[in-house]
Amino acid sequence: MSIDWQAFRLTIELAVVVSLILLVAGLPLAYWIAFSRWRWKFFVEALVALPVVLPPTVLGFYLLVALGLRSPLGRWWQSLTGHTLAFTFAGLVIGSILYSLPFAVQPFTASFASVDRKLLAASATLGASPLRTFFRVVIPLSAPGLVTGIALAFAHTMGEFGVVLMIGGNIPGVTRTVSIAIYDQVQASNYAGANAMALLLLIFCFAVLALVYGLNRGALSQKLWTLGSVK
């Protein structure tokens, strides 16, 4: 059978790394968007949403330029590691983070914004610092939104194609993801192989999303509440 398991492993690795980084980096960004009163905040919101509407090739193209040797970032990375960021796993991670950013940050922001402000006020009058309020009140109460955001970012990274093609190329074990492998099979007129991998990816992504939406129907949020109430 012509399923490229290496590509699958690589794709899942990529999706896990990207989701974890988005969880860590997306929370403060989402918090800022939800609570800041800065008047030009909408520029940042628009910027975060951009990957939703932009063709992946556009994002990929500019990333390729930014990561290449003509940009300061590319040269800095080159001087540090001896090779360029483009066509590496690290480059793929950077591209995927930007590409999946709105899918994590927007659900985060929406769930933060829906936390009753009175609870934040009450927390402050009880002597809690903003950080403690964040971890003890905001996070537990927005758990379903956080889970949704991470799941969407994960699934979205699993299925990305254009950005990977532009900045990753097609190096087995380094940058060849499932979607690239499928594309390869089709190019080689190996429809049976393409079908096997496409079906597998479809089932996997569906399973992840179904799991998340199923758990979010109460059971998981209850559980996270309990977790949140443990000090």
Added chain:
Amino acid sequence: MTPPAESNSANAILTARIRKSFTGAEREFSLDVELSAAPGFTILFGPSGSGKTTLLDSVAGLATPDAGRIAVGERVLFDANTAINRPVAKRAVGYVLQDLALFPHLTVQQNVEYGLVHLPRAERRQRAQAMLQEFRIDHLDQQRPAKISGGERQRVALARSLVTDPCVLLLDEPLAALDVATKSKIIDDLRRWNQVHRIPILYVTHSREEVMALGERVLVIEQGRIVAQGTPHQVLRAPLQETVAQLAGFENIFDAAVYLIHEDRGTMTCRLQGNKPECSVLLETPLIRAELGSRLRVGIRAGDILLAIAKPVGLSARNVIAGKLVSLERRDMMISARVDCGVEMEVHLTLAARDALQLEPGCEVWLVIKTHSCHQMQK
């Protein structure tokens, strides 16, 4: 019972001078008040939108005044002149918000322990338990707020604030939704707690019944200003401001001018401005410090007016006014009659009185009003 923490010296007085303006989309509003509250209850009474919540928010630190100073005893919470503005979390001001804001994902016990994070776990537990017992909710400690009754939630919110030993307690209409019996039990428990801790409690309400029931010093706030203060009896019986008067149940409020002053009898005569320029009614009222011709308002409760179908004689009441019955309207078990006697007055009667007197619109009637049923107010 745990003694108050040393930092929050008992018997400290809350003093606040607050100025704050808003320029909203639909209206401008400015709060400009100066008040002090000794340990015990101080009631803040006024209609919605009068600035009560902004005042509380300023004391708690959730709103920043444009100018002024807020202190509890020697402890300055805010001072515009010296740029002191303690953060909310460092003020030690207990604040029970109108909708209580209990943490829905925490149990009752965890809610009460929330403000004690600086203490070791065992002490936290023990203090929370003591407070839960004091407010008679220790049996609910493992419940979540959604599973308990409104009165119980109220007790949890109080316990959660008080367990942190605040130096002031702010209550923003916390009991508005509760029935009288539940309410008074909670107030009793709060009073008992405060006999030991002796902190100022600012209690906000727009309910006249609540003011009367609490029976403590009341500050009347209206459009961002404190317009009256004293005991509920003083403030609500002899109102100075018209909104207070309406709140205090004056169905009849008239523009009037001082017409005659009878120093010797301790009364004066006021001329009520009628609906038409040529109509006016003279009314004998208690003497207040006012000059001839000065303008004021007179309020009369509809239930304080007697109605007769023949001109009564031999009465002590000084005001007997002829008029014509305009309408009779049944309200529940009572009749509201409107009588035109130059000015239109509302009179409340029983159903039996209407039937016994065979009252109908158009009847000639006499109204009898005692001098001391006429309440003057500033205009």
